[in-house]
Each structure stands twice: as C-alpha cells, then as structure tokens.
Amino acid sequence: MQIAVRIDHCDERPLQFQLFDQIRSMILRGLLRSGEPLPASRILSQQVGVSRNTVILAYERLLLEGYVESRPSVGTFVSAGVPEASIFALKNPPPQAEIADAHEGREANAVRVPRSQQVVTPVKGLAYDFWVGRPSADSFPVREWRRLVDTKLRYAGARLTEYQDPQGLFELRRAIAEHVGPARGITVSPDEVVIVTGSQDGLNLVSSLLSFHTTAFVHEDPCYQGALYLFDNRAIRMIPVPVDEAGINTNELPSIDRALSYVTPSHQYPLGATLTLERRIRLLNWANETDSYIIEDDYDSDFRYEGAPLTALRGLDTKGRVFYLGTFSKCLGAGLRLGFVIIPPEFVAAARSWKTLMSNGSPWLEQASMAEFMETGAFNRHLRRIRQIYRSRRDALIRELAVHFGDVTILGSGGGMHIAWQLPPGFPPARTIEELGASIGVGAYSINSGGACIRPEHPRSDDTLVLGFANMSEDRIAAAIANLSRALDRARSHPQRNDPGRKVGP
Numbered sequence: 348m349q350i351a352v353r354i355d356h357c358d359e360r361p362l363q364f365q366l367f368d369q370i371r372s373m374i375l376r377g378l379l380r381s382g383e384p385l386p387a388s389r390i391l392s393q394q395v396g397v398s399r400n401t402v403i404l405a406y407e408r409l410l411l412e413g414y415v416e417s418r419p420s421v422g423t424f425v426s427a428g429v430p431e432a433s434i435f436a437l438k439n440p441p442p443q444a445e446i447a448d449a450h451e452g453r454e455a456n457a458v459r460v461p462r463s464q465q466v467v468t469p470v471k472g473l474a475y476d477f478w479v480g481r482p483s484a485d486s487f488p489v490r491e492w493r494r495l496v497d498t499k500l501r502y503a504g505a506r507l508t509e510y511q512d513p514q515g516l517f518e519l520r521r522a523i524a525e526h527v528g529p530a531r532g533i534t535v536s537p538d539e540v541v542i543v544t545g546s547q548d549g550l551n552l553v554s555s556l557l558s559f560h561t562t563a564f565v566h567e568d569p570c571y572q573g574a575l576y577l578f579d580n581r582a583i584r585m586i587p588v589p590v591d592e593a594g595i596n597t598n599e600l601p602s603i604d605r606a607l608s609y610v611t612p613s614h615q616y617p618l619g620a621t622l623t624l625e626r627r628i629r630l631l632n633w634a635n636e637t638d639s640y641i642i643e644d645d646y647d648s649d650f651r652y653e654g655a656p657l658t659a660l661r662g663l664d665t666k667g668r669v670f671y672l673g674t675f676s677k678c679l680g681a682g683l684r685l686g687f688v689i690i691p692p693e694f695v696a697a698a699r700s701w702k703t704l705m706s707n708g709s710p711w712l713e714q715a716s717m718a719e720f721m722e723t724g725a726f727n728r729h730l731r732r733i734r735q736i737y738r739s740r741r742d743a744l745i746r747e748l749a750v751h752f753g754d755v756t757i758l759g760s761g762g763g764m765h766i767a768w769q770l771p772p773g774f775p776p777a778r779t780i781e782e783l784g785a786s787i788g789v790g791a792y793s794i795n796s797g798g799a800c801i802r803p804e805h806p807r808s809d810d811t812l813v814l815g816f817a818n819m820s821e822d823r824i825a826a827a828i829a830n831l832s833r834a835l836d837r838a839r840s841h842p843q844r845n846d847p848g849r850k851v852g853p
C-alpha cells in the first residue's frame with residue numbers, strides 16, 4: 348500500500364520528523380483509521396526517497412506516542428487507543444465563539460514560527476566540515492583589530508553612551524563609497540550608503556522600503572534561503588526564475604509590473620555562476636520597463652580568482668533601480684554583524700527613517716574600528732592576504748576531487764568561498780552523499796542543506812554538492828576528500844540491501 352506523504356526539501360526539519368508529522372496528521376484527520384496498516388518501512392523509504400532508517404525512526408516515534416502499534420512479524424497498524432480522543436476533538440471542533448475567546452487579544456500570526464535560514468553548520472562535531480560561507484577563523488586580523496578597538500575605546504567620549512547617526516557613521520560610509528568605486532565600479536556618495544547589521548538587515552530594510560510597491564518577489568532558483576524565506580514569510584507572491592551557467596535566465600523574467608527581484612550576480616548563490624554582461628543589461632531593462640527594483644547581493648565578490656570582476660549591476664544602473672547589498676561577514680567575519688546597502692538616491696530619506704525605526708542605527712564601536720581599518724589601507728592588505736589563502740584552498744579542493752573522482756565538473760570556482768560539484772552520472776543523489784559524509788564525520792552539503800533552496804524540477808536539484816573551502820587547511824581538505832572517497836567506495840562494494848542497485852563512482 349502507499350500513503351500520501353512527501354518530503355519537502357526546503358523544510359529544515361529532520362526527515363524523520365517530517366514523516367512523523369505527516370502520518371500523525373493523517374491519523375488525526377481520520378485519513379488513516381484505527382487498525383489500518385502502514386506501509387512496510389522498506390516500501391515507504393523507496394516511495395519517498397529516504398533511507399529506511401529514517402522511516403524506522405518516524406515509526407518508532409509514532410509508536411512511542413501511541414499513534415500506531417506494532418504487531419511482531421506482521422507490521423505496523425494505526426492504534427485503536429489514544430488518538431481517538433484527538434480524532435473526536437477534530438471532528439467535533441469547539442464553536443467559533445470559544446476559539447475566539449481563547450485567542451482574544453492575540454494576533455493569529457503572532458504564534459506562527461517563520462522559516463529561517465541555516466547560517467551555521469547543521470551537523471555538530473564533524474571532524475571535517477565543508478560548511479559554506481565561513482571565513483577562515485585563523486585569518487581574522489586579531490592583533491590589528493584589538494589595537495583599533497583599544498584606541499577607539501580610549502577616545503570614545505560620549506559616542507558609546509549616546510545615539511549616533513542611524514544611517515551609520517559618516518567615516519565608514521565614506522570609506523565604503525571610496526572602496527566600491529575601484530573594487531566594484533560603483534560611483535556613489537557617502538549619503539547613499541546606509542550601514543546595517545549584516546546584509547540580512549539590509550534585506551529587511553529594502554523589504555520595508557518597498558512594501559507598498561512590491562507585487563511579487565522574483566528570485567533565483569536556486570536561491571539563498573535568507574532572502575527567499577524573508578519574503579515568503581511576508582506572504583508576498585514568489586516567482587522563481589531558473590539559474591543556469593550564465594546566472595539567472597533573463598529570458599524567463601515574468602511580465603508583471605512592480606516586482607522586486609533578488610540576484611547574486613558576482614557569484615550566484617549557491618551554483619556560483621557570474622551573471623553575463625548581456626543578462627545584466629537585460630535585467631536592468633526589465634526593471635525599467637516593469638517599474639521593478641533589483642536587490643543585488645554581492646556577498647563574496649571580494650574573492651575573484653579568475654578574470655576581472657564585472658562591474659556591479661549598481662555600477663551599470665542609470666535609473667535608480669538597484670539596491671546594492673554589501674557585507675563584511677565574508678571578507679572579515681560574520682560575528683562583526685556589519686554590512687551596508689547602497690540606496691537609489693530617491694529612497695535615501697526613507698531608508699534613513701526605516702533604519703531608525705528598525706534599530707536606531709548599528710553599533711558604534713564596530714563601525715568606528717572598521718572605518719579606520721579601511722581608511723588606513725589595512726582592509727585592502729587583509730583582502731590581498733586572504734585571497735591568496737583562499738585561492739590555494741580552492742585549488743587544493745579541486746585537485747583532491749580530481750585525484751579521487753577523475754574528471755570532475757566544478758561550478759563557480761572563479762570566485763568566492765565555496766564551489767559546487769556537479770556529481771557524475773551514476774553517483775548517488777547529493778542528499779545520500781551528504782548523509783554518508785555525515786556518518787564518517789565529513790560535512791558536504793546538498794543544495795537544500797547548504798543554505799539555499801532549489802525546486803525539485805531544477806536540473807541541479809539533487810546532483811550537486813556545495814563545498815565551502817575557506818575555513819579548511821589544504822591538509823584537512825585532502826584528508827576529508829580521501830575519507831569521503833573511501834566511504835563512497837565502501838558503499839559501492841557493499842550496497843545496502845534496500846538500496847535499489849545504485850552504482851557509485853565513475
């Protein structure tokens with residue numbers, strides 16, 4: 348028999364919990380009745396594409412909570428006991444007035460827990476972890492930073508006790524305006540820069556600014572979770588546009604007015620494509636023609652290893668359509684919580700008000716230290732130093748993959764802090780390799796686990812792993828890939844009985 352359950356790969360909860368939840372709900376709604384059998388764990392695991400162990404764990408919890416009972420050598424059946432009370436409760440709901448009383452004064456969506464992005468590694472205690480977007484902890488300029496913070500504290504005066512400019516410290520806005528000119532081809536005045544607490548805060552700022560204008564959120568597929576979940580949670584219409592090797596496919600932009608589009612043109616997150624100049628221009632034209640705006644998330648563009656970086660969309664925009672998000676989370680450290688938005692001139696006053704409403708500004712000490720770090724040239728020296736380190740780590744990762752797996756297809760290796768490895772035909776799905784890696788202490792991530800969301804119909808949905816290399820030494824990269832390769836070989840020579848004959852390896 349089959350039951351109507353499915354796995355939502357954008358749902359961050361463990362797979363066994365998703366199964367448990369759906370089967371429990373079917374029992375409570377009377378769709379599965381007392382005494383009815385559940386499918387054998389092997390059958391259900393094949394039906395929904397998860398390991399048999401996952402199904403067994405879900406069944407064990409249903410058993411523990413009394414929703415099902417197990418009859419040795421026969422199977423698992425919906426139990427006749429406790430859940431009846433719940434079924435009864437659902438079939439005989441209290442009158443609306445009673446519900447209204449119970450919720451009096453409470454907004455219905457106040458208790459709705461929104462989905463939020465995965466920014467830290469989902470598996471703890473791994474020996475080797477290719478978690479994405481994590482800068483090298485050893486390369487943070489601790490000594491320099493301590494000296495800056497010390498000096499700033501000594502001369503802080505009332506700056507630590509009083510509110511500062513909510514738009515951000517002028518010295519930092521000026522340093523950023525001077526930096527993005529040569530680095531990203533953006534000519535901007537410090538007045539158009541708003542300092543935010545990381546680019547996630549910037550996304551919130553833009554979302555507030557454009558809330559009355561936006562009819563739909565047009566996003567990349569796959570897409571960074573932080574952007575997708577934010578707008579999805581706000582119940583805005585979501586329109587995915589597929590990404591290929593040249594970035595977001597601008598031929599598939601929707602013909603609707605007043606949309607807000609989110610893109611990562613320098614290094615598409617997570618597939619790593621660089622949006623071509625032709626598509627950049629088409630995207631800008633589309634925004635002009637449809638009275639739409641664009642969020643350009645330039646999260647890791649400080650790292651470019653091949654070819655010159657293309658001018659940012661914001662640098663090409665002559666009509667005030669682009670909100671440019673920058674962050675110090677990748678080039679320095681996410682713990683600083685510092686980022687910035689370059690705002691189109693007509694929105695500057697509104698952005699200043701929204702930033703005041705949202706947070707009264709960002710912390711002064713970090714801003715002041717960062718301003719001096721940039722003004723003295725130390726920031727550019729730091730970037731030059733870590734670019735070298737990350738380039739060597741990227742090379743080591745690609746080399747080790749080639750040593751162990753032959754002719755590998757790597758996406759997005761021209762820049763950034765992670766690569767996407769498109770698995771060869773015959774390999775198990777990315778999700779299976781992720782589980783196998785975790786079981787031997789190696790963190791390697793399928794797209795949906797790596798801080799992104801991808802629709803199942805996208806060609807890369809389950810044949811691609813994302814591997815962050817910035818926080819792994821070359822030796823550790825070599826050891827991790829060797830371990831992963833050995834585990835895959837073992838899986839090939841001892842396929843699980845319930846595994847439907849998949850072959851591993853080229």
Ligand SMILES: Cc1ncc(COP(=O)(O)O)c(C=O)c1O
Binds near residue numbers: 466545674681686798
């Ligand atoms: C695409 C993308 N944008 C932005 C960020 C950074 O967010 P924040 O600046 O809030 O730390 C990340 C972090 O992982 C990211 O992957």
